[in-house]
Amino acid sequence: MALNRRSLLALALAASAAFALPTHAQDKSIVVASTTSTEQSGLFGHILPTFTKKTGIAVKVVALGTGQALDVGRRGDADVVFVHDRAAEDKFVTEGFGVDRRDVMYNDFVLIGPKSDPAKVAGGKDVAAALKAVAAAKAPFVSRGDKSGTHAAELRYFKDAGVDPNEGKGTWYRETGSGMGPALNTASSMNAYILADRGTWLSFKNRGELDIVVEGDRKMFNPYGVILVNPAKHAHVKQAEGRAFMDWLVSAEGQAAIASYKVGGEQLFFPDARH
Numbered sequence: 308m309a310l311n312r313r314s315l316l317a318l319a320l321a322a323s324a325a326f327a328l329p330t331h332a333q334d335k336s337i338v339v340a341s342t343t344s345t346e347q348s349g350l351f352g353h354i355l356p357t358f359t360k361k362t363g364i365a366v367k368v369v370a371l372g373t374g375q376a377l378d379v380g381r382r383g384d385a386d387v388v389f390v391h392d393r394a395a396e397d398k399f400v401t402e403g404f405g406v407d408r409r410d411v412m413y414n415d416f417v418l419i420g421p422k423s424d425p426a427k428v429a430g431g432k433d434v435a436a437a438l439k440a441v442a443a444a445k446a447p448f449v450s451r452g453d454k455s456g457t458h459a460a461e462l463r464y465f466k467d468a469g470v471d472p473n474e475g476k477g478t479w480y481r482e483t484g485s486g487m488g489p490a491l492n493t494a495s496s497m498n499a500y501i502l503a504d505r506g507t508w509l510s511f512k513n514r515g516e517l518d519i520v521v522e523g524d525r526k527m528f529n530p531y532g533v534i535l536v537n538p539a540k541h542a543h544v545k546q547a548e549g550r551a552f553m554d555w556l557v558s559a560e561g562q563a564a565i566a567s568y569k570v571g572g573e574q575l576f577f578p579d580a581r582h
Contacts, residue, residue: 338385339387339389339552341369342389343455343488343507348575348576349570351368354565370486372456372458372486374453374454374459375454377404380534383541388536389532390456391530391532392455393530403537405536405537406534410581411533412531415529417503417522418521419494419508420521421500421517429518430520437520437521438465441479442475447497449481450481451490457504463526464502488507495514498515505575565577
C-alpha cells in the first residue's frame, strides 16, 4: 500500500510539472507600443502568429498614435516601440529612452477625398498644393489630431502649403483625436478630405464616396522603425525577448512575412531593413 501511495505521489508530481511547462512558456511575452496603422491594417494579425510560433514569445500590442506610443516607451510601460515618425524616433533615442533603432518597412501616405472633389485636387502629385486648395475652398477636412505619425506628417504638409489649419478649427477643419480607422469613418460620414497611410486605406471597408485623390509625392514616403526601450532607464524591460522580436522583424523571414501581407492583391507594406 505504501508503495502505491509513493507511486501515486510521483505520478502526481510528474503531472504537475508537465502542466507547469506550458504555463512557463506563456509567461514569455513582450509589450510592443505601436501605431494604429500597423494594428488596424491587419499587419500584426498576419505576422505575429509566425513570430510567436517560432520563438514562443507572445506579443501584446498597445496600438496608439506614434506620439502616444513613444510616451508609453518613455514611461517604461512597453519593451519595444514600433512607430513611424523619424524625427520623433530620433528624439526618443537621443534623450536616452530608446536604443538600437532599426529600419523595418515603409509604405506611403495618400490624400483621400470625396469623388465630387470640391477642392479640385484629384490626380495631383503635390500634397502641399492640394492642402492649400482644400483650405482655400474651405472643403471639409478630417484630422486625426492625436500626435500620431500621420498627424505629424499632415501638419508638416500644411506648413509647406503656408496654411495654419488651426484657423479652420470648428469650420472646415475637424480633429477627431482618434486612430486611423475611426478617423476614416468620420471622413466617410462627412464626405471629407483626410490624410491616411496607404496600408490602412487599402484595408478600410467603409469608404462611402471617398477615394485617393493625391498620391506619389516624394514627401509622402512613410518609413517605420523599431526601437528597444532603454533597459538602463527601465530595468524591467525584457531586453532579450525585445531584441528577439526586433531581430526577427529585420530577418529574411520577418521581412518576407511583411511583404506577403496583401489586401485585395495589393501589398500594404514594403520591407526596408538595412543589413
